[in-house]
Amino acid sequence: MVANVFALSFLFLVEAIVFGVLAYLLHSFYQSALKRYAKFWCYSLVALSVHFAVSALQHALLQYSETSLLQVTLTCIAQISQYLFVLLFCFGCHISRENIQYNNANVYGLLSIAVLLGAFCSLLFAFNENGAFSRFYLRESLADLIFAGVFLITLLLLLKHEKRHFVAKLFMIFSAILTVRYFFSSFISIVFVNNNGFGAMFNTLVYFDFGAFAILGYLMLLWMHSAERNTAERAINRATYLGKHDQLTGALNREQVIEKLPLAIEQAVSNRLKLQICLIDLKRFKFVNDSFGLKTGDMILGEIANRLSDSIFLPKVVGRLSGDSFIFALEISEDSQQEKAAKHLHDLISRPCYLNHQEIHLQASVGYCLAPVDSSDAEELLQQANLALFQAESHNVASVKYKDGMQSHGRRLVEAEKTIRQALAQQEFILYFQPQLNLLTNRIDGVEALVRWQHPEKGLLAPGEFLSDIAALGLSGELDNYVLELACQTNARWYQTYRRRVAIAVNLSATEFQDPKLIAKIQTLLLSYDIPPKYLELEITEDVVITDIRSAMDTIFVLQNMGIKVSIDDFGTGYSSLAYLRDLPIDKIKIDRSFITEFAANDSDLTIVKSMIRLSHGLGKRVLAEGVESIEQLNLLRKLGCDAVQGYFINPPLPEEKFVSYLTRK
Template sequence: MIGEKNFYHGLLFSVEAIIFGLIAALLLIYYRGIGRQYVTYWMVSLFSLSAHQICLAIESQLTDLSVVALEKVILTGLTQLSLYFHLSALLLGIYSAVSKNIISKKITNSTFIFSTLLALTATLLYGFEVNEVYNRFYLRESLPAFVMGCGLLLTAFYLYNLPKKYFSVHIFIIYSLFMGLRYILFSFLSIVLINEYWFRPLAEVLIYFDMGAFTLLAFTMLIWMQGAERSIATSAMNKAQYLGKHDSLTGALNRQQVMEKLPLIIEQTASNQQNLAVFLLDIKGFKFVNDTYGLKVGDAILGEIARRLDESIFLPQVVGRLSGDSFVFIIDGVDEKQQAAAIEHLHGLISRPYHIKQHKVLLQCSVGYCLYPEDGRLAEDLLQKANLALAQAESQNVATVKYKTGMQSHGRRLLAMEKEIRDGFENNEFVLYFQPQLNLLNNRIEGFEALVRWQHPARGLLQPASFLPDIESLNLLSDLDSYVLDLACQTVARLQKEYHRRVTIAINITAVEFQDPQLIENIQALLFKYQITPRCLDLEITENVVMTEIATAMDTIVILQNMGIKVSIDDFGTGYSSLAYLRKLPIDKIKIDRSFIEEVASNDSDLTIVKSMVELSHGLGKRVLAEGVETEEQLRVLRNIGCDAVQGYYISKPIPEAALKKYFTR
């Protein structure tokens, strides 16, 4: 009879071990796809619980061995260790899932070390002494039950005090409460009533009770993860809609939304017979901040500027980020006295110190502004005139300038700049820097992106932000693209001749150049001139370029690919297209914009968006490259979700051609 009962107990424990092992394996697969920390803990918890049931199954069959036999002591130790590991990993996972904080390795290791010491103490103390039956029982049965009970009751109390509870949280509370009481009650009864005749039948009943409770725990974990992913997906969708109307970095309105909202404000202002003040702000020396403190500090400062403007006591109608470090600030109902107060207020907001990552940064701004209806009645006119005033403020190094009729300083500056730029083309002052692109499949450099710099004879090496706006204003983008294409082809030819290596160079093509009917002919002439293979060129165009003229873009891309030239979509996610729409285009690669990569390792919404981009791109047969990779954690996450290639400062900063030789001489 006893042998038959032990057999059924062993069978029951074995079935439980298989079930918990399978669910833990599901969590392992899930973790590899997503990488949530709490899933790791719960996976360890279920694997430990599975190991615990296996130990109980084996123990139920070894009734002939003495309790002080070495084999029995080792098995008891494993039973204790797996139970404490199960509890530790369960509690750590619950805390990580609720708080959404990353638990350090130090805390994790300390918890499991303590669990190991507790299990060894309970097993070895009185472990080999035949007459210490009761003390051994208390350490091996009563103590674990007490520890489990206290841990689960504290968990129930912690979850009960959460401000917001989901369905799975309620289930965890009920489970923790009932199982905590079960273990505490058993611990108490095992000490004071162990010799009662009904204690052993009670222990038998608890075996079946625990089976149901543990199964409920495993499925509650799955329900929790499903709910969490649904919440993250909803948050990602809301964020995507938000980013469509707001600047992804600062949260202020983007340029398109400013242009859409301003006419409505003008109409409302006119009906209320009020005036409107349109201020444009440009942060002085912001490039120095990026160069000195890094891009992350610069980005944080831009976000702080937008927050300060939005929370202004003047209650602005519009706060927007037009480009780079340029902001628009619009208020209504202001007289001359209020205009002066607003100007002083804006300079005060910007000049207040910024404390970012232990850095104290001081900034100033230039302000140009105009008034409605005094200076214009259309949104475009008001922004243009405010911009003219801002340009004069910057050129004359004046803090604030109000628009005046006949203001032409900006035009004169552009005329002078046009001569400098054309001289720069003629004197080969524009040079190329190259940023390596790492293939994550084979861990090799698969190509380089060509980035233009201006080696100005008087101002030194200039970044694109210093001259591209002027080139665009002067309609010289096509000239610049042709110049860069020629330089890139020269570089490919030199590298091929010196190192006998075919190097792929990615080149950004603007909308003006891509829509030029002579583009194909010009590229063919360059390929023939420098005797290079078309496969060495990868033309990168933004998604908005494609969407504006879909038919023309399709024809151009097809011709380029038939020639053997690759075509990629650059800065994907910042425009207004979709992957479903891009399925019509025979492009080779999609480059995810750096704004989505910055927080991909810490923000669940960004991770979900990027993972969706990668999966959909692969489904459409496109390769994916992520820009702006600056940390090892970002690289690890992108590798885990299947991104094909990356580029960014973590791989390498843009380097001159002379520094490329290190990639070919190893």
């Protein structure tokens, strides 16, 4: 009997050590992998180790009565630790499934239940000398029944696991075996408790549990090892995917585009077809990012990539080359299909995007070339399509096909960009000022600031000699900022020198006017140079408004509330002028010089000018006529009720040293 007790005590002690070592190993895995379920499994093995350590101590202290305080305390600890083990193990299996979240409060609640259940089963009948059978049923039969139920639940949870790898299947088999074991032991502990062979059966189950729980611990380690391997494989697969695809949109990246294009060209040629390579650049995408946020911008890029990939034209290559630039390659059989393909791309992109309860409209520029007609080299084809795209953006047209000779134009623009940036840095751009005569007071009530380039080698250059290059290079915004600050500097200098204020009108391009930071820039300039807002006027053309009328109106409202006047320049040369003039909150309309040149001798132009003046006055807006070059034009405009004029008859654009003569007059 003593030998048997010693053997069980030693066995329990070995089990405690084994499960302590397994808990340590599992904790090491958890620290490297940071899997939440591994933490619960680690704690469950710690609880199991405590259970067997206490069981070993109980068998070593059999000289103490079962109802003594020491034995009751040890029994309570053993009961609580075994319930904690089974609960933590089951919960770990539950959250091992993907995307399973848990609340700490719920976990603590379950642990409290386990503690209370263990304490209840160990303390009830604990000090009753005649309650041996009741204690046995509570501590053994009930526990076995609960364990059987928990392992059955674990089996069901693993069956619902979406990705059952090999170790998960072993867990399922093992959970099924333990479910049968505990149901069996619960049954025999009730039915055969008085049988002479029950003790032998109980000892057999003790040795079975030793092996079973040891296997269970190793299965946990195998699960962790398998999970780490799967994580590594997913990381490798993701790295491989990202090496070929754009992370944001899922479209091919530039390297894969270069790799896929030759194969697509070869396949098209073998099918006696041509491959049309289209480069797409989204217009005003920076405005979208600034207005709606980078997250919305990223979602839009993903939406555009999906639209291109799902095109009914069945593209051979769809990729994102950079920022808001995409490539779309498709097979065509006839040259007439080129324009249809380009139009199809515009239709795809112009469809509104509905994101976060907002309707966002986009437009694009498209440049395209043909393989193998233009080239069979992928890099060269991309360069040709890019040159065509550059032409489309430079001339503000929707689509452009590559033609021979575009390379030389591109090289010239590269040199021009370097020269223009250097001129901006060295302040070679200067302002000329054209007076604006008020026909009611016969006084100069403002000037228009006109930019000139004081080139160190070519001399003074007119706007027509460099503005087209600046627009083509996308430097209009930088030049506008330069002119705005220079105009404010000049206005402040005139006041300091002559104590005179003159309103200066500055032309703004569409790029700058649509910049969300425009208002802040102007506020900073007015504050820095101490200029009252009414002495700054901004001139915009009709195409600025048409691009995004809602945004333009919002900007104009803010500027007017600041006290800054806004006028429409070159009125009558844009689109649908009369349709939107009623809604625009502008202060002044400038009639384009093309209507003034011959209106004194041309009845059609005269009628148009007269209608413009009447319409503008009817809408409460002032009118200024540009390009007045004769006394006849001036007198006729007076009779028609025009408010102000400017032109060579009044004064050509003057350098600052000549214009200041107006400021010295009393």
